[in-house]
Amino acid sequence: VTESSGPVAALVSVGNELLYGETVDTNAAWLARSLAALGLPVVRKYTVGDVRGEIREAVRAATAAADLVVVSGGLGPTSDDVTKEAVAELLGRELRLDRELVRALEERFRARGYATLPTPNVSQAEVPAGATVLRNPHGTAPGLVLEASGSLVVLLPGVPRELRGIFEGDLATALRERFAGRLAPVHHRVIHTTGVPESRLAELLEPRLPADMGPVKLAYLPDLRGVDLRLSAKGVSEQEAHTWFDRIEHAIEPVVREWRFEAPSGDAAEALLIALEREGKRLAVAESCTGGLVAKRLTDHPGASRVFAGGVVAYDNEVKVRELGVPETTIRREGAVSEPVARRMALGAAERFGVAAAVGVTGVAGPGGGTESKPVGTVWVGLALDGTSETRLLQLVGDRHSIRERAAQEAIASLLRLLRRSFPGS
Numbered sequence: 001v002t003e004s005s006g007p008v009a010a011l012v013s014v015g016n017e018l019l020y021g022e023t024v025d026t027n028a029a030w031l032a033r034s035l036a037a038l039g040l041p042v043v044r045k046y047t048v049g050d051v052r053g054e055i056r057e058a059v060r061a062a063t064a065a066a067d068l069v070v071v072s073g074g075l076g077p078t079s080d081d082v083t084k085e086a087v088a089e090l091l092g093r094e095l096r097l098d099r100e101l102v103r104a105l106e107e108r109f110r111a112r113g114y115a116t117l118p119t120p121n122v123s124q125a126e127v128p129a130g131a132t133v134l135r136n137p138h139g140t141a142p143g144l145v146l147e148a149s150g151s152l153v154v155l156l157p158g159v160p161r162e163l164r165g166i167f168e169g170d171l172a173t174a175l176r177e178r179f180a181g182r183l184a185p186v187h188h189r190v191i192h193t194t195g196v197p198e199s200r201l202a203e204l205l206e207p208r209l210p211a212d213m214g215p216v217k218l219a220y221l222p223d224l225r226g227v228d229l230r231l232s233a234k235g236v237s238e239q240e241a242h243t244w245f246d247r248i249e250h251a252i253e254p255v256v257r258e259w260r261f262e263a264p265s266g267d268a269a270e271a272l273l274i275a276l277e278r279e280g281k282r283l284a285v286a287e288s289c290t291g292g293l294v295a296k297r298l299t300d301h302p303g304a305s306r307v308f309a310g311g312v313v314a315y316d317n318e319v320k321v322r323e324l325g326v327p328e329t330t331i332r333r334e335g336a337v338s339e340p341v342a343r344r345m346a347l348g349a350a351e352r353f354g355v356a357a358a359v360g361v362t363g364v365a366g367p368g369g370g371t372e373s374k375p376v377g378t379v380w381v382g383l384a385l386d387g388t389s390e391t392r393l394l395q396l397v398g399d400r401h402s403i404r405e406r407a408a409q410e411a412i413a414s415l416l417r418l419l420r421r422s423f424p425g426s
């Protein structure tokens with residue numbers, strides 16, 4: 001991004017809590033994504049405390065480096081918020097009371113049953129001379145825009161909802177106008193995969209990629225659930241970008257087909273819900289080591305009730321027996337983490353909930369509880385579909401959190417693959 005020939009942006013995040021590590025700077029991440037999408041890539045980020053001198057220095061450096069500087073935080077009504085004063089000082093602007101803003105604030109407080117404006121809030125109606133005011137649909141601190149020797153400096157409140165509201169409203173419009181004709185938006189296409197490690201995917205994929213990728217860059221974005229392949233193109237029209245994306249996607253399709261899934265949210269659980277709904281089948285779950293994670297993942301998606309019937313968190317062996325009909329003797333002979341138990345959990349859930357499809361998950365999440373034959377990370381997944389069943393053994397790595405996340409993901413993805421095999425085209 002640093003080679004960008006168009007206008008570029010820099011971010012200044014203000015707040016002691018950011019330096020202490022108590023608050024994660026989600027504003028900077030969100031702003032960087034939103035600005036890149038708009039065609040204003042971020043080339044630098046600064047984080048400073050609520051200290052006038054520090055803010056001045058950061059904003060000074062940022063304006064030297066970028067055409068747009070977005071400062072977030074420190075616009076609250078109390079004396080610990082000093083961003084506006086610091087920037088006004090740096091740019092040699094006086095603070096003046098904006099009558100219009102005072103009226104709007106009074107109105108806002110009256111609507112909430114306050115007869116008068118609290119004194120601290122009056123300071124929020126003070127505006128540096130020459131600044132443009134951006135409406136804040138969700139709060140009292142307005143956004144402010146200032147011209148500063150060739151750069152545009154924007155001040156936004158730190159509360160994420162307020163910052164986003166202002167950005168998506170007045171600010172995006174102002175930026176499009178100000179940088180009209182010079183913006184180079186980045187176009188994206190994401191291909192979701194799960195069940196294949198990043199390095200293996202790269203090894204298989206690289207020889208298939210067209211020698212000429214045009215304006216397209218390929219990034220591998222792995223997390224606990226899988227690897228997203230992100231194609232991005234800058235400096236071309238949307239149509240041209242998508243023509244390139246189509247060409248590249250076509251070339252790599254045979255390699256990624258096995259692991260690929262499609263879902264608007266990027267979550268394989270949603271892909272599973274869509275596939276089941278298409279086949280007119282409903283789903284139940286029986287979870288031991290994932291403790292309800294699979295059910296949670298499914299019910300994260302609105303409309304899950306059309307497909308998801310329910311589940312049993314069968315943590316105690318007694319629950320596996322009583323609620324799912326797993327034979328006690330099987331548990332005693334094979335252990336709770338075993339192939340036949342996973343199978344019987346899935347079949348039991350399908351039967352008890354009266355549905356066509358089910359998954360069962362039983363494993364050793366750790367950190368304790370592992371044995372030589374069943375080390376931490378040993379997970380059995382059982383799948384039931386239309387009265388038939390199959391199982392998968394997983395050897396997962398990582399801490400308890402990672403093992404549970406991966407087990408839930410594998411359970412979801414395994415059923416999705418079984419469905420696809422059983423009903424090609426779903």
Ligand code: AMP
Pocket residue numbers: 013014015017018023024025026027028072073074075076081156157158159160
């Ligand atoms: P402020 O505008 O500085 O009064 O910030 C108000 C609140 O917004 C803070 O208490 C934080 O919870 C939150 N906040 C401030 N800056 C950020 C940031 N960069 N990322 C996420 N949250 C933030």
Ligand code: MG
Pocket residue numbers: 014015016050073074075076081158
């Ligand atoms: Mg603050």
